[in-house]
Amino acid sequence: MFKIVRPAVGESGNAPGRVEKQIRKLLSLDKARSGREDEYEVSSKQCMHGPNCRLGNFCTVGRRRQEVNVLGGLILPVWGTIEKALSKQARQSHKRLCVVHIETTTDNRRIVGLLVPNAAVESVLQDLAWVQDIDD
Ligand SMILES: [Zn+2]
Numbered sequence: 001m002f003k004i005v006r007p008a009v010g011e012s013g014n015a016p017g018r019v020e021k022q023i024r025k026l027l028s029l030d031k032a033r034s035g036r037e038d039e040y041e042v043s044s045k046q047c048m049h050g051p052n053c054r055l056g057n058f059c060t061v062g063r064r065r066q067e068v069n070v071l072g073g074l075i076l077p078v079w080g081t082i083e084k085a086l087s088k089q090a091r092q093s094h095k096r097l098c099v100v101h102i103e104t105t106t107d108n109r110r111i112v113g114l115l116v117p118n119a120a121v122e123s124v125l126q127d128l129a130w131v132q133d134i135d136d
Contacts, residue, residue: 007036008043008064040064058119069121070100072113078128082114085127089120 004019005011026032047053048062060066071082082097089095094117101112116124 007040008048008062055119058117060118067118068100068102069116069118070102070111070113071116071124072111075114078131081127081130082116082124085124086117086120088123089117091117091119093117094120 003011026035043062043064045065046063047055047059049055049059053059075082079097086095086097098115099112100115101110103110
């Protein structure tokens with residue numbers, strides 16, 4: 001019996017048959033430590049698919065740290081604009097409007113807003129350019 005704790009995602013389920021093919025026992029603790037530290041560092045910036053992932057920086061699968069964009073505040077007047085901007089996205093999962101609730105860890109602020117997929121930020125900001133014009 002063993003427990004798998006990955007540097008990027010923490011404890012994960014055991015799948016002994018598959019895992020035994022993927023792992024080997026390290027006899028040097030220093031080698032294990034440096035490998036783990038390297039993996040921990042890389043997993044903050046890179047997805048689990050590696051540097052050649054076809055989604056590039058937008059892919060967050062298996063990342064230890066993720067950048068999340070939430071559009072909060074008075075969003076009802078721009079709801080249609082955001083919906084339209086998201087509908088232009090290539091990936092089906094990026095087309096959906098998703099309301100999220102987050103709580104910051106540094107100052108315990110609670111924010112409710114729309115989740116804007118990283119790949120859609122540019123498009124949403126472009127389509128919301130008219131909001132700036134109205135404020136001026
Ligand atoms: Zn990836």
